[in-house]
Amino acid sequence: MTQRKTTRSKTSAKKRSSRRLSTRGIVILTALLLILIVVAGAFGWKQYTYRFGTAVVRGGTIQVATGTTFDELTRRLADSGFIRNTRKWISYAHSNGLDSVQAGNYTLQKGASYRSALSMFRYGRQTPVRLTFNNIRTMERLAGVVSKYIEADSVTLLATLQDPTVIRSTGLTPATFPSLFIPNTYEVYWTLTPEGFVERMQKEHDRFWNEERREKAQTLGFTPEEIATIASIVIEETKYRGEMTQVAGVYVNRLRAGMPLQADPTVKYALGDPSIRRVLNRHLTVDSPYNTYKYAGLPPGPICVPPISAIDATLAYADPANRHNYYYFCAKADFSGHHAFARTLPEHNRNAAAYAAELNRRGIR
Numbered sequence: 001m002t003q004r005k006t007t008r009s010k011t012s013a014k015k016r017s018s019r020r021l022s023t024r025g026i027v028i029l030t031a032l033l034l035i036l037i038v039v040a041g042a043f044g045w046k047q048y049t050y051r052f053g054t055a056v057v058r059g060g061t062i063q064v065a066t067g068t069t070f071d072e073l074t075r076r077l078a079d080s081g082f083i084r085n086t087r088k089w090i091s092y093a094h095s096n097g098l099d100s101v102q103a104g105n106y107t108l109q110k111g112a113s114y115r116s117a118l119s120m121f122r123y124g125r126q127t128p129v130r131l132t133f134n135n136i137r138t139m140e141r142l143a144g145v146v147s148k149y150i151e152a153d154s155v156t157l158l159a160t161l162q163d164p165t166v167i168r169s170t171g172l173t174p175a176t177f178p179s180l181f182i183p184n185t186y187e188v189y190w191t192l193t194p195e196g197f198v199e200r201m202q203k204e205h206d207r208f209w210n211e212e213r214r215e216k217a218q219t220l221g222f223t224p225e226e227i228a229t230i231a232s233i234v235i236e237e238t239k240y241r242g243e244m245t246q247v248a249g250v251y252v253n254r255l256r257a258g259m260p261l262q263a264d265p266t267v268k269y270a271l272g273d274p275s276i277r278r279v280l281n282r283h284l285t286v287d288s289p290y291n292t293y294k295y296a297g298l299p300p301g302p303i304c305v306p307p308i309s310a311i312d313a314t315l316a317y318a319d320p321a322n323r324h325n326y327y328y329f330c331a332k333a334d335f336s337g338h339h340a341f342a343r344t345l346p347e348h349n350r351n352a353a354a355y356a357a358e359l360n361r362r363g364i365r
Contacts, residue, residue, distance in 0.1 A: 055089060055117050058082050059110035063190055064121065065151060066103040073101050073121060082108050089114060098122045103151065105129055105190035126189050134183040136305035137274060142181065150192045160194035170202055172225065175301030179228035182208045183307045208308075216318040220252060225301070231310040232302035236265035236274075243339060244313030250326050250341070252317055259327065261292035269303040278364055333358040 058081050064073060074090060077083045092114045093099040102124035108117065119125070131149040136142045143158035150157075160166055167177050181201050188200065209224050217227045234247050251261055264279040270288035284291065290299040316322055326341040328348035333340075333355045340355075342348035 053113055054111050055085070055114040056082055056108050056110055056112040057084055059108055061105065061107050061127065063105050063151070064101060064103050066191070068101050068103065070099045070101050083117075089118070093118050103191050126191070128187045129190050130185050131188050132185040133181070133305075134307055136178075136181070136183065137303075139178070142305065146197060150188065150190055150197065152192075152194050152197075157194045157197070160198065166195065166198055170198065173301070176225040176229075178232070178302045178305050179225045180205050181305045182311075183305060213312075213315055216315040219318040220315070221256075226298055227311060227314055228306055229298050229302045231306035231314040232304045233261070233263050233265050234314055235306050235310040236268075236304060237263070238337070238339060240338060241309055241313060244310055245316045245322050246324065246326065246341060247329060247339065248314040249317045249322065249324050250329050253325070253327050255297065257327065258296070260296045261298070263292045266290045266292040266299050266303055269299075278359055331355050 060080070060082065062076065062080070062082070070093065074083075074086055077089075078086050083089055090099075096115070096118075098115075098118035098121075101121045104124050104126035105128075106120055106125075107127040108120075129149050131146065133142060133145045136145065139161045140154075140158060143154045143161055147154040147157050161177075162174075164174070167174055170177070170180055172180060180198075182204055184204070186200065186204065188197075192200070214224065217224055220227070222230070230248055230251055233251065234244050237247050238244060251263070254261055265274075267279050267283050267286065267290075268274050268276050270286045270290040271283060276283065284293045287294065289295055290303065292299060324341075325343050328342040328345065328351075329339045330348065330352045331340075332338050332351075335358065340351040342351055
């Protein structure tokens with residue numbers, strides 16, 4: 001009897017001990033589970049802040065040059081106030097393989113996450129720039145203007161614009177090369193190379209010279225390059241669109257009649273001095289194929305990069321409604337910027353004398 005009680009007592013003790021161990025195990029497992037939940041939550045929150053939390057505290061644009069390292073970019077972003085927490089920035093970049101940089105023009109949005117901002121630089125998600133040029137007289141000027149919109153500097157760009165191999169690739173000559181460029185606004189990437197710029201301009205040139213424009217040029221008896229040459233003289237003669245077609249018509253009429261153009265802007269170009277206000281007899285002696293007082297026909301190429309308005313105004317002379325019988329023109333004596341047109345030389349001489357008298361009266365030499 002006593003032995004059976006002892007056995008039952010031992011069995012009960014074992015059961016109580018087993019329950020205690022089981023309870024302790026549950027507590028430990030629960031504690032471990034809670035720790036795992038906390039760790040996972042912390043990790044998840046960290047990843048959330050990286051992916052969706054704010055990394056960029058100030059919006060703006062930044063250009064990243066070719067060869068820029070990730071560390072250099074990080075310093076620039078921090079110094080410029082785009083990011084504040086560089087530790088998080090670097091940590092997330094290294095752990096997610098986003099610590100490399102592609103050159104380009106980038107727009108940073110305020111409030112952007114670490115992942116979106118870093119991915120933009122890693123994969124080269126550039127923001128295009130709007131490249132605009134007009135009022136261009138020389139390739140030096142063109143290089144200077146365009147270099148403000150792309151990574152290449154003006155010296156490198158000019159070297160490409162003057163490279164005989166590059167020029168030949170367009171089918172043009174050094175003299176007619178300015179006709180390749182159609183002044184306008186173009187959307188390009190900041191990393192556009194000088195060679196890429198010329199290729200883009202070739203495409204834009206070919207797109208501009210569509211069938212309609214080419215038919216008008218053919219009607220007038222000129223190539224697109226010759227039309228650009230006439231237009232370049234027209235824009236140097238007048239800025240009034242209402243007169244451009246008339247001025248172009250004078251030059252077309254003179255060419256058809258075998259008369260020299262006698263265009264003052266070409267003499268200024270030959271002398272390399274567009275600032276000359278009054279072309280005198282001594283200027284007309286310059287020996288240059290661009291001196292249209294000395295040499296008949298069109299000069300070898302455009303004397304500037306003509307705008308679309310001047311090209312289209314020149315082509316408009318193909319319309320019979322715009323035809324006229326003027327062979328001469330000169331600036332009006334009222335200095336309005338408009339011109340007096342004439343059919344005969346005596347009529348022109350009277351107009352020219354009136355203008356010359358006003359120049360003298362104003363002391364313009």
